[in-house]
Amino acid sequence: MLCRFIFSRNHFVPSQRRVRGDAFLPTKTPPRETSISRISGLKEHLVWRSGEAVAQESQRTLRARGDVLAGTVFVVGLEVHPDNKPKRHAAIVGWPEEKDRRMDLAQKIAAAAELHEYPGAL
């Protein structure tokens, strides 16, 4: 299981219990990648602690996360590259050059993702 920590209010819709595709889009500049964490086997509070660490480093407010199976990423033709910097960190890579194709893939990932709203400091 992979998770994308979300710091933008507009990247998820609580009333619809969903993550927007926007949340999974990669960085603008090459190498285009989407930063994620591998959370299989990790207890819930430790997942959030990991997100809190990202929030602290980026000085942003942690709001939610989108969980998605690694298989979903592979099915749409992208790859997951673990780098363990920090521990359990990985990146979704292999994004196409064209913006509309990236949006298409991000939407498909988001459609299979599960939203978890940040419950606050645990």
Place this chain on the structure above:
Amino acid sequence: MSSFAIGGSTLVWGDLADVRNRAISESPNRPGFFIGKPVIIADVTPSVSVDEKRREQLEALRDAYEEASLPGWDGHGAEPVSKVTLAQALAFLDILPSTSPSPGMSVHPDGELAFEWYVGRGRVLSVSVNEVGRLSYAALFGYSSQHGTELLLDSLPEAIALALRRLYSESVALQPSS
């Protein structure tokens, strides 16, 4: 009066016309054929003719813009939204038919402003606009999808209009009959 903070200052509705004017003159690599909609001050001046729906759309756009106005706003190194992109987004809102449902609004990590119509899980249309008025769109219709690129001109591109129509017509068709 509703206001709109840009670059540390507070703008009122009328100032949005100025943002749009500047965008048209400052936009990099702007194709000569892109004009968007002519700037008409009355469009953005508060009056009883500005309906509630449009006001809500502008407020949603303002919220999205404000949240993403600084580098790294998404916690993952995202680009900020520029005033030029904001102006293009305003022009896109202008060409939406008044009968179309209001889109959700957000910002992409590359600084493009995005509009989203969602009717159910796996049934969504997203359109993003960049500084030069390029519209990128992607739609999911259950098991099929569609995506492409268009230019922001003076009316909603046919491909996007068709995708929007398909999204809502299929969602109605899928409703269980009573």
